[in-house]
Amino acid sequence: MNAHDTWIAFYTILRKEIVRFMRIWSQTLLPPVINQSLYFIIFGAYIGSQVKSINGIPYMAFIVPGLVMMAVITSSFTNVVSSFFGSKFQKNIEELLVSPTPNYVIIAGYIMGGVARGILVGAIVFAISALFTHPVIYNGWIVALFVFLTAVVFSLGGLINGIFATKFDDVSIFPTFVLTPLTYFGGVFYSINDLPPLWQTLTKFNPILYMVDGFRYGFFGVSDINVSFSIVMLAAFTFILAFAAVYLLQKGTGLKS
Amino acid sequence: MDALNIQNLTKTYATGTRALKGVDLRVKSGDFFGLLGANGAGKTTIIGIMTSLVKKTSGKAEIFGYDLDKDLNKAKKEVGVVPQEFNFSIWEKVIDIIVAQGGYFGVPRSVAMDRAEEILNALDLWSKKDQTARTLSGGMKRRLMIARALIHHPKLLFLDEPTAGVDVELRHGMWKYLNNLNANGTTIFLTTHYLEEAEELCRDVAIIKEGEIVRNDSVKNLIRSLEKQTYILTVETSKGRKPVKGFDVRVIDDATLEVDLHKDQTMSLLIHEFHENGYVVLDVRPKGNRLEQLFLNILQNK
Incomplete structure (x- = not known):
């Protein structure tokens, strides 16, 4: 395929993905927005009013980046895993597999679909946070970089989950038993500096910490971890997962007998 | 190519x-x-x-x-x-x-x-x-x-x-x-x-x-490689007609016959022989599909 054909193939996959999640917006956009709004109300407005500020930031404002990031992570992961597994289940993934679309383009199309949904949901959640606190952005580029890379990483994670999934249960195991605990322990609701030393060390093995912390830096200009280190970590995750996804698709894992 | x-x-x-x-x-x-x-x-x-x-x-x-x-x-x-x-x-x-x-x-x-x-x-x-x-x-x-x-x-x-x-x-x-x-x-x-x-x-x-x-x-x-093909003949009546020599004929009912046509026999010959023996042939059609016969023969190693 030449560059023009490749672009058309990529655009087709991306368009299809966006049309898909917009068509079922009540399942794809609404639930995370409602969830995060409840967090704002319960943890922010009610419990948060009784919590002291963290790193000089009011608690309500402190949890905004974490909650936005939570929505981005969940939405981008879920979008790709459900769409890809759905295509496998209905066998319409074969439409792509019989075509000359290169594997990296298939991956890019699905990933950007996940990124689009993640960022859209994140933007809505951020807009809702304005009802509870005055939003501030310290460095828009950092915010954009972290939200984009995080959405890419979790979209790739969703794709790999989708490649291996053989039944619907497999689609929900990772989000339930891995993603949710990691997100909760990733510093969404607290600063790791407030944890005992052992827990601080353990938390540093959690990749979500770097995403939430770097993202929060973009809003307030303060962080628990060096931001450059967080960017390197995110870039490393992106590279490793992208490589794994290309390898698995090339090998036909879960797709070809 | x-x-x-x-x-x-x-x-x-x-x-x-x-x-x-x-x-x-x-x-x-x-x-x-x-x-x-x-x-x-x-x-x-x-x-x-x-x-x-x-x-x-x-x-x-x-x-x-x-x-x-x-x-x-x-x-x-x-x-x-x-x-x-x-x-x-x-x-x-x-x-x-x-x-x-x-x-x-x-x-x-x-x-x-x-x-x-x-x-x-x-x-x-x-x-x-x-x-x-x-x-x-x-x-x-x-x-x-x-x-x-x-x-x-x-x-x-x-x-x-x-x-x-x-x-x-x-x-x-x-x-x-x-x-x-x-x-x-x-x-x-x-x-x-x-x-x-x-x-x-x-x-x-x-x-x-x-x-x-x-x-x-x-x-x-x-x-062409089929050894024989079977045809269904609809005739006015088969009652009182002489048997047709050289063909395997099975009577289904008064007006319907099943005839095997071997590789070395032609349809013209078949019609001619039946005509000579007093039959009025109204219709001839293959029994089943010819490729099907071959297919079954091969699958059954005939």
Whole structure:
């Protein structure tokens, strides 16, 4: 395929993905927005009013980046895993597999679909946070970089989950038993500096910490971890997962007998 | 140039099933080729390998000279496939399914829209373009898959039992469409369980049995190779008529006879002999399908 054909193939996959999640917006956009709004109300407005500020930031404002990031992570992961597994289940993934679309383009199309949904949901959640606190952005580029890379990483994670999934249960195991605990322990609701030393060390093995912390830096200009280190970590995750996804698709894992 | 060239192709699935045991097959460009075989003989596996949905174990496969091991994407560009099972998203609209497939082959959306209109009209599906696929009947779904496979104008079309479950009228309509397509230069590779379909459409056929090609010839030659063909004769009456010598005749009822015509006998001779013996022959038709007889003979090792 030449560059023009490749672009058309990529655009087709991306368009299809966006049309898909917009068509079922009540399942794809609404639930995370409602969830995060409840967090704002319960943890922010009610419990948060009784919590002291963290790193000089009011608690309500402190949890905004974490909650936005939570929505981005969940939405981008879920979008790709459900769409890809759905295509496998209905066998319409074969439409792509019989075509000359290169594997990296298939991956890019699905990933950007996940990124689009993640960022859209994140933007809505951020807009809702304005009802509870005055939003501030310290460095828009950092915010954009972290939200984009995080959405890419979790979209790739969703794709790999989708490649291996053989039944619907497999689609929900990772989000339930891995993603949710990691997100909760990733510093969404607290600063790791407030944890005992052992827990601080353990938390540093959690990749979500770097995403939430770097993202929060973009809003307030303060962080628990060096931001450059967080960017390197995110870039490393992106590279490793992208490589794994290309390898698995090339090998036909879960797709070809 | 051959549209398809397969050499010593083998496939052993992870379960240990040897689906293909060294298949050699060539299909000429422009041919209407039929691959016949019982369920599980290896027909779908061959199509799966040629369309890259199944990984071969060993052997060589080429499409229009493109080696699938070296130039897979170039080969894919020349191929359209209509699989046995429905494999589209039932939640998508007919037009979206077809236009997206064009996109995967690099066909711009505006071009794909025009082509989709032309193909859907030809397949009598244009009025359903805005319906989701799940609302279509079985026959419409089959035609949708044909339309989808043609959106990028492939030079080689694989049809894996395309008329399964389709009513007689629709099937004949699809035959006409496929014949036109072939007449316009598209090479067609068909698998079917309807032997009359293969006899009607194909110029060349191969018969596959347990992963091996056991016959590969033109339909004409295969039919000629039959030792005998059975015909049903409708006569005014057979009462009081003398037996016809030289033919195996079985009386079904007063007006219906079953006659075996051996390889060395002609239809003219048969009619003549019956006429000489006082029969008034009203109608002659083959009993069953001729290719079917051959197919059964081969499968039963006769």
